[in-house]
Amino acid sequence: MADAPGLPIRDQLIDRRSKLKTILTTSPNDPLLLRLLREVDAALTRINDGTYGLCKTCEECIEPERLIADPLAQYCLDHLTPDEQRALEQDLERASSIQAALLPPQNLEVMGWKTHYYYKGAGPVSGDYCDLLEYNNDLYIMVGDVSGKGIAASMLMTHLYATFRSLVTLELPLEELVGRASRMFCQSTLPTHFATLICGKADNTGKVKICNAGHHPPLLIRRSKIETVKATGLPLGMFCEERFTLSEEKLDSGDTLFLYTDGLVEAQNTSGHEYGKEQLLEIVSENCSLPPEKLVSACIESLNTFLAGAPRTDDLTIMAIRKL
Numbered sequence: 001m002a003d004a005p006g007l008p009i010r011d012q013l014i015d016r017r018s019k020l021k022t023i024l025t026t027s028p029n030d031p032l033l034l035r036l037l038r039e040v041d042a043a044l045t046r047i048n049d050g051t052y053g054l055c056k057t058c059e060e061c062i063e064p065e066r067l068i069a070d071p072l073a074q075y076c077l078d079h080l081t082p083d084e085q086r087a088l089e090q091d092l093e094r095a096s097s098i099q100a101a102l103l104p105p106q107n108l109e110v111m112g113w114k115t116h117y118y119y120k121g122a123g124p125v126s127g128d129y130c131d132l133l134e135y136n137n138d139l140y141i142m143v144g145d146v147s148g149k150g151i152a153a154s155m156l157m158t159h160l161y162a163t164f165r166s167l168v169t170l171e172l173p174l175e176e177l178v179g180r181a182s183r184m185f186c187q188s189t190l191p192t193h194f195a196t197l198i199c200g201k202a203d204n205t206g207k208v209k210i211c212n213a214g215h216h217p218p219l220l221i222r223r224s225k226i227e228t229v230k231a232t233g234l235p236l237g238m239f240c241e242e243r244f245t246l247s248e249e250k251l252d253s254g255d256t257l258f259l260y261t262d263g264l265v266e267a268q269n270t271s272g273h274e275y276g277k278e279q280l281l282e283i284v285s286e287n288c289s290l291p292p293e294k295l296v297s298a299c300i301e302s303l304n305t306f307l308a309g310a311p312r313t314d315d316l317t318i319m320a321i322r323k324l
Ligand SMILES: [Zn+2]
Pocket: 055, 056, 057, 058, 059, 060, 075, 076, 077, 078, 079
């Protein structure tokens, strides 16, 4: 794996090594710490001799997202021992329930808005970010998609969750909130990681400010007319200094804001065709008068019909927010 031993992993390991050394000065005989130190040293040796990231059994590349989650991994998924396999499954189950607990309340009705969402990972955990938060007479709406899939993406998703949840309390203008979140995301993740995101802020008069960081444009459903809210910025965390701008919309009673991730429009059936935006617009306009939960269900049903049993390979989030 020629390009695996990049600087970030080596630096991470050296940093971990010095932390272990510090703790070991107070408990020099702790068997777990000693074992970890040996494993970190072995990983550094593998980086030096160019075998880092290769499975010790088959010498094939270890899954990159597993290496990001555990830089000490030495075996590919196919060559874990039965005990390791079981431990991994249990870890995934725990991660999945932690992630489920981070989701906002379902069917939230607040400040004259009625919401519903569908959230499902391609595997046990998801790299999609879905949140609704009422703070100081505003409803914050977040739907995003972290680059990659699986465990590593879900870790970045929880990072975004914590970032936004803490930044919202500062009551910054929305574009500054997203700008600051982007900077924090950029500084604390690997250069290849970014996230597309819609961040909205709605009040009880129907006014919605929307900041779109490189995400699929949300749909604005007004009676039978459907508009798209254009992208207003680059994805989050692509560069440390990014500037975001806002769209401002006014929703009347019965109007709906519809957000989704690429797991919907880019889903592929067995013939390799994508579900696509056209089909989405069609199903949304056929069902535009339905309440949020029925509109979301109609989309899921339409997607399932299209897939006709083909497995979903991407995380999926759909959210509808209607002005009452
Ligand atoms: Zn292997």
